[in-house]
Amino acid sequence: MSILTENIQVLLQDSEAAKVLATVDNQGIPHIVSDNTITINDEGQIIYLELIETSRNSVNLVNSIWFKRKVAIHLSKGEESYQIKGYPAYSIICGPVFEHYYKLSLERNPEFDLSTVWIIEPDEVINDTYDARKNKEREEHPLITHLDRLAK
Structure with a gap:
């Protein structure tokens, strides 16, 4: 069973949602890519399609598997915003699952040359909407407020 709510699963399947x-890397330097093809499979795992064999992301994902490093996915649409953290579980470079996503990638763009299907196991979900962040701050730090809020 996935830790992702139904709402988050719907957003992951929405091609209009922003997905990052x-x-x-090995030195801890972040690398970020925006990719609206990030999606979810039937098992609740996140799917990332890597098109370039030697990309920085591909190297970092391999290192994340070797050294058990988390990756993060930012997901947003409109006022909704979530951060999903998880571990790359494995990569697929051939077989029926690869062929399925290869065909989907070609439908999106006939020039795409799918290299790897990455399976990411979600581990943590953070509601990153403004209201959720504001409420969390007020609960955790009730004495912190802007002076103009006190003047009312």
């Missing part, structure tokens, strides 16, 4: 994948 963040990885880090």
Whole structure:
């Protein structure tokens, strides 16, 4: 069972939603890519389609598997915003699952040359909407407020 709510799963399947994948290299330097093809499979795992074999993301994802490093996915549409953290579980470079996503990528753009299907296991979800962040700050830090709020 996935930790992703139905609402988040719908957003992950929405091609209009903004989706950003963040990885880090061996020195901890972040690398971020925006990719609206990030989606979810039937098992609740996040799917990232890498088109370039030697991309910085591909190298970072391999290192994340080797050294058990988390990746982050930012997901937003309108006022909704979420951060999903998880671990790359494995990559697929051949077989029926690869062929399925290869055909989908060609439908999006006949020039695409799919390199790897990455499976990311979600581990943590943070509601990153303004209201959720504001409420969390007020709960955790009730004494912090802007002076103009006190003057009312």
